[in-house]
Amino acid sequence: MIMATIIPTTISMIISYVMTTNSLKERAVVENMNLLYQGRLNLESYLEDMNRNSLTVYSDPDFFRSLYYSHENINASGRQSATLQSINKAISGARQVYLYVDGKREATLFAQDIARKTSDVALYPEIPDLKSHTVSIQPPHPLHTYGFQLAYPYEADQQVFTMYRVIERVPSSERLGILAIDLNMNFLSRISGQLFQPEHEQLYIVNEDGHVMYSGNEATLGRQIQEDWYSKIKESGHKEGHFEYNNKIYLYNNIKTSVSDWTMIKEIPSSYILSSAEKAAFVNISLLGVSLILIIIAMIWISVYITAPIRQLVGLMSQVKSGRMTVDISSDRKDEIGTLHRRFGSMMDTINNLILQEYKLKLANRTNQLRALQAQVNPHFMNNALQTIGTLALEHGMKRIYSLISALARMMRYSMYNTDKPVTLSTELDHIHDYVELQKERFENQFDFRYDVDESTLQVLIPKMLVQPLIENFFKHGMNPLTQDNYIALKSRRLSASIVQITVEDNGNGMQDEKFQALQEHLLLMEEMDLEQLQVHSEIEAEDSSGIGLINIMTRLRLYYRGKSKFNIENNQPHGFRVVLTINVEGETDEGINRG
Known part of the structure; x- marks a missing residue:
């Protein structure tokens, strides 16, 4: 009995633990995928808004014309400063906006609420080569001044990421200049901080080249990810999904906008998800130990106080099995054993009554079968009688009467036998012909x-x-x-x-x-x-x-x-x-x- 208790209980605990862990993982995946989806929408909205504001350089004709004039033109210079200020104020988290005009070799920086200008300078050397891209976002890097003198210096560890937009002579692709917008990491931290718990989980936002745009670990900002789990994401070819690797669950979602093709990745240790299941398993094991002690005590008590009356009941059942259906099964006990005696006695009374009813049912079935056989006589008699009348009509030369009676007889025979079996359409049509023949006689060919x-x-x-x-x-x-x-x-x-x-x-x-x-x-x-x-x-x-x-x-x-x-x-x-x-x-x- 102990083995019968331990084995099913242990198996049940294992199955319960496996099912619970799988359920927890599935629920965690669903909840976190929904969370990443919401974060993706917020980031896409922000990036699209930033892109729209940067396109002001095209939607403002006065600004566009100002690119053909040098800073000596007060109107052109003022228009450029006003546009950069507008872009800086319109984009949440913008630190500074830099404009470089290729044809004039002039640069303008709007920073610390002031527009600064310089002439006869080259493009700031730390701006990356954009190649054929018209829009590009540079991974996080230290905030620099683009060669300008500022009223007060920036913090040395201040990190920003920069959006670059090439300004072209529309509709041609001739480059007129470059617009650079430096943005704080605060907006990424604000949105991403709601998507993971830093003490247990990790979140990465990676650009299309594998560089980290955001991470819970600031040391990885701007670096290129080389881990094996990132290779699995790239090899999958899917825009979103999840997988388990090295006892960690990785969930990812694509942030696709007109200016970005980023991937948001969340790393969750399996141990963190399964901590509640492990606690439940410990409680179950403790309960199993207590249960075993109680079971052993209960078995000793059962062997002393319960087995004797059960043996007595088994003896009575053996007598019933041998054919003695009238044994005395009464008991004066008030416990469950006494209830079992009384229920068994009640069952025997019911069985005896059912035996009597069975004899009555068999007798009634014999009567019903006799009536069913009698009910079959009439259709057969009618069919045979019709055949006899048809033969008599033929003997007296009444061929039409014989034809109609034969048709009626065939119809009766068709409807009497094997009504549950399928027939060919040809057989059904023969029956219809007989039916129509009778109707023609009835309605005197009116159809x-x-x-x-x-x-x-x-x-x-x-x-x-x-x-x-x-x-x-x-x-x-x-x-x-x-x-x-x-x-x-x-x-x-x-x-x-x-x-x-x-x-x-x-x-x-x-x-x-x-x-x-x-x-x-x-x-x-x-x-x-x-x-x-x-x-x-x-x-x-x-x-x-x-x-x-x-x-x-x-x-x-x-x-x-x-x-x-x-x-x-x-x-x-x-x-x-x-x-x-x-x-x-x-x-x-x-x-x-x-x-x-």
Whole structure:
């Protein structure tokens, strides 16, 4: 019993621990991916806003014209200073804005709320080569003065990242100058600081060249990442995702804007995520130890006080098993063992009563079987009687009467036997011909039966009595006995190798609009049911009605062809009714036989 307790409990704890750790990891991945997504949106919004503000150099025609004049032109110089100041104020976190005009070899720096200018100077040498790029963002670097003298110096460890925009002579690509915007790291710290917990996790924002734009570890700012986990991200080719490597979970998301193609990477130690699961595992192990002590004490008590009455009960059960069904199973005990004795006694009483009921049920079943055999006599008798009358009519030369009686006999025989098996369309059509022959005699040829059947469809298997009720509906509801141009048409054709269409249409009274609409809604409702729901629905319909209507035909059609069928009804104009059955007979021959 101890092993039976320890083994399942240990396995349960292991499974629980594994499932809990996996669940914690999955939940951490989902939550952190959502967090990175929100951070990505904020960063993309900021970078796009910074890009739009830098494009002021193109949207301001006065500024653009000022690039063709030197600083000696007061208006041009003032326009440049005003534009740089506007850009500096518009971009949150901007420290200074630098402008260099190639043609004039002039530079302007707006810093510390003052615009400073210098002439006949080269482009500041620490500005990187932008090559063919018109916009570029330089990784974090120390803040410099672009060669200008400032009122007070910058801190030596002040880090910024710089956005460079090449100013071109539009629409050509001739370069007029360069605009440089130095931005504080504060905005990256503000946004990124909300995305990770520095004491447990690490966050990196890396540009397209692998240089660190932001990191929780300031020592890595501006450096190129060489770690193996970053290579796995680059090799994946995905813009976002996650993976586990060296007991750490890495999540990444792409920050794609018109000025950047950065990757945001979050590093989470697995131990941090699973700390709660490990605590729970320790608690479970402690509980298991306490439980084992209690189990051992309980087993000693059970072996002394419980096993004896249980053996007594087992003895009584053995007597019942040997066939003695009237043993005395009463007990005066008030505990669970006494309850077990009384329940067993109650069960034996129930079994004895069920045995008596079983004998009664067998007797009732024999009676029902006899009645069922008697009920089968009448149809057979009617069929044999019709054959006898037909023979007598033939002997007296009444061939028409013989023909009609023979048709009626065939119809009865067709409907009596194997109603649950499929038949070929050819067999169903023979039955329809007999039915129509009788109706012609009844209505004295007041209607025309039109028959257009493709021979390739004659061997298609269909549920029995599927088409005949559609013909019968014409005589019940559609035919107008006062007119002579009544007709009903039966057509079949192949739409493709596996699709067969059967159409029954007439020019009778049709269906009233209200009834037609109600029927259409009912059929649409049934179309939305799955086959199990349709089966239940058909059983309810069968209890409510004994006839074979359009709804019944649609139900049988869908159930037989497992939903691969269509049932459409139409009111012909100006009058008449049409039913179209479209069925899929691919592989139908074997399946149909098996269903039968």
